[in-house]
Amino acid sequence: xxYFEIDKFLEIKLKNRIxxxxxxxxxxxxxxxxxxxxxxxxxxxSVSIDPIPLDSAxxxxxxxxxxxxxxxxxxxxxxSNHPQHRQLFLLDGIVRDDPSRQRFVDYRGRPIGMESGxxxxxxxxxxxxPLTGSPNRYKKIYIGEVAxxxxxxxxIAEWMRKCYPQHVNNTCGLHVHVSFRKALHYSRxxxxxxxxxxxxxxxKWAMEEKIDKSHPIWGRLTGKNEFCKHEFFADYQARKxxxxxxxxxxxNRYTAINYSHGQHGTIxxxxxxxxxxxxxxxxxxxxxxxxxxxxxKVGAKKEETLSASVVEDSVNSMIxxxxxxxx
Amino acid sequence: MVEAISNKxxxxxxxxxxxxxxxxxxxxxxxHPRVEEFMQRLSGGEVVSVSSIGRNWLTEWTEPEIRxxxxxxxxxxxxxxxxxxxxxDLHVPxxxxxxNDGTWIDLDRLGHPLLSQGSNxxxxxxNDEQLNMSFIRLVGISQPEGVQFLLKTVFxxxxxxxxxDSIQNAQNSFITEYIKNVEYxxxxxxxxx
Numbered sequence: 001x002x003y004f005e006i007d008k009f010l011e012i013k014l015k016n017r018i019x020x021x022x023x024x025x026x027x028x029x030x031x032x033x034x035x036x037x038x039x040x041x042x043x044x045x046s047v048s049i050d051p052i053p054l055d056s057a058x059x060x061x062x063x064x065x066x067x068x069x070x071x072x073x074x075x076x077x078x079x080s081n082h083p084q085h086r087q088l089f090l091l092d093g094i095v096r097d098d099p100s101r102q103r104f105v106d107y108r109g110r111p112i113g114m115e116s117g118x119x120x121x122x123x124x125x126x127x128x129x130p131l132t133g134s135p136n137r138y139k140k141i142y143i144g145e146v147a148x149x150x151x152x153x154x155x156i157a158e159w160m161r162k163c164y165p166q167h168v169n170n171t172c173g174l175h176v177h178v179s180f181r182k183a184l185h186y187s188r189x190x191x192x193x194x195x196x197x198x199x200x201x202x203x204k205w206a207m208e209e210k211i212d213k214s215h216p217i218w219g220r221l222t223g224k225n226e227f228c229k230h231e232f233f234a235d236y237q238a239r240k241x242x243x244x245x246x247x248x249x250x251x252n253r254y255t256a257i258n259y260s261h262g263q264h265g266t267i268x269x270x271x272x273x274x275x276x277x278x279x280x281x282x283x284x285x286x287x288x289x290x291x292x293x294x295x296x297k298v299g300a301k302k303e304e305t306l307s308a309s310v311v312e313d314s315v316n317s318m319i320x321x322x323x324x325x326x327x
Numbered sequence: 328m329v330e331a332i333s334n335k336x337x338x339x340x341x342x343x344x345x346x347x348x349x350x351x352x353x354x355x356x357x358x359h360p361r362v363e364e365f366m367q368r369l370s371g372g373e374v375v376s377v378s379s380i381g382r383n384w385l386t387e388w389t390e391p392e393i394r395x396x397x398x399x400x401x402x403x404x405x406x407x408x409x410x411x412x413x414x415x416d417l418h419v420p421x422x423x424x425x426x427n428d429g430t431w432i433d434l435d436r437l438g439h440p441l442l443s444q445g446s447n448x449x450x451x452x453x454n455d456e457q458l459n460m461s462f463i464r465l466v467g468i469s470q471p472e473g474v475q476f477l478l479k480t481v482f483x484x485x486x487x488x489x490x491x492d493s494i495q496n497a498q499n500s501f502i503t504e505y506i507k508n509v510e511y512x513x514x515x516x517x518x519x520x
Binding site: 019181182183184186187190191234235238239259261303304305306307308309310311312316317318319320321322323324325326327 | 337338339340341342343344345346347348349350351352390393440442443444479480481482483484485486487488489491492494495498499502503507508509510511512513514515516517518
């Protein structure tokens with residue numbers, strides 16, 4: 001590991017060279033916050049939250065937020081019998097009260113017993129299992145990922161406090177996207193030392209914060225997490241213009257630092273996991289910002305121009321080849 | 328002999344310069360009149376606007392107004408050249424060819440990124456890297472100042488050196504294949520009649 005020595009720059013207030021910061025939060029929400037910037041909860045197959053039993057208090061969750069969800073898709077999810085998917089359906093599967101929907105289908109598209117959505121909707125409204133009508137035994141939780149808007153550095157903490165999920169575990173990542181006004185700043189961070197510096201100084205931060213040794217951050221910092229490997233494919237990644245889900249091979253995005261320039265115009269730090277305490281998460285995001293600004297300070301130098309020239313003795317010089325064969 | 332050096336006496340046939348700038352990659356292309364004449368002949372003198380084919384090569388850009396707290400950084404217009412980019416319009420496109428380092432060279436992607444993987448028509452396999460050298464079709468590359476344009480892209484220093492090496496090989500191959508005069512003499516002889 002070869003990283004920049006940035007200690008002295010972390011102790012002083014540096015000029016902020018980051019234009020905007022965007023944070024992706026993964027986890028489970030008992031209630032979704034009121035989104036101001038058009039954010040929405042997206043499904044994320046890597047996030048898995050175990051069902052949470054209902055306590056004695058009645059649920060205050062509104063099963064019908066102002067979102068639409070395809071009913072057939074909801075039932076397919078429901079019928080998969082996967083606890084996580086079942087939860088997704090119960091909480092995230094929002095049924096439109098649409099009288100034109102005459103029937104429900106199973107995951108193969110075959111009609112199932114209910115000819116009308118009315119009983120289904122009534123059960124759902126009552127907080128019961130929508131198909132059987134039996135009382136739910138689990139809390140309704142929205143599971144997935146919320147991608148925050150690009151915000152100024154000093155506004156990130158407020159957004160995170162407002163939107164942070166109530167339930168997180170080791171399947172949940174906290175991804176930090178940073179963008180720059182100057183492409184040159186982005187380019188100067190396309191060195192392996194930047195990733196190594198992020199890892200080295202987040203390790204130092206985690207030790208100072210006395211984060212428990214069982215916390216998922218340690219697996220991510222030591223390169224043991226499949227979703228943030230310590231590999232470097234800056235130029236390959238920067239040229240990709242769409243999301244790829246292949247975990248292996250040059251250019252895959254599952255590296256500690258993902259150069260998602262072609263897709264988002266950002267550098268994505270994938271090292272952080274979600275923390276149960278939002279204040280720790282805010283500190284971690286601010287640390288990523290500080291380390292990034294410090295790396296730019298260290299990496300500032302005059303740019304060189306590279307040239308590729310073809311030089312000839314004369315443009316009229318000729319390729320001559322004589323072939324003589326004797327018979 | 329074609330050499331990949333620039334400090335030797337002789338004539339520069341093609342020179343491509345790459346520079347990382349605050350807004351992206353600045354590309355400057357200069358060539359011997361023989362190269363531009365070659366393209367002009369192939370096109371029959373017809374030219375096409377680069378921006379009508381691809382929008383990645385910029386000659387000007389405007390930085391939007393930015394608000395940081397109460398501070399407002401006004402929008403700013405930067406101009407590299409007044410004239411829009413034009414290129415010789417080839418009626419019969421060049422088939423992609425391989426340079427001696429194995430990179431596919433494409434001369435038919437005006438205004439597109441310099442590096443890509445695979446080709447739209449499937450003639451180049453998905454993971455093979457392709458270098459877009461269409462910039463040697465630009466009108467004006469034989470002028471003393473050459474032609475300059477900006478790509479809104481980012482490169483690591485190593486990535487840019489690799490790109491420079493690919494362009495070098497591609498230029499060499501192009502000169503050898505299309506520009507240089509070639510004379511083959513084939514003689515059949517006998518020891519005695």
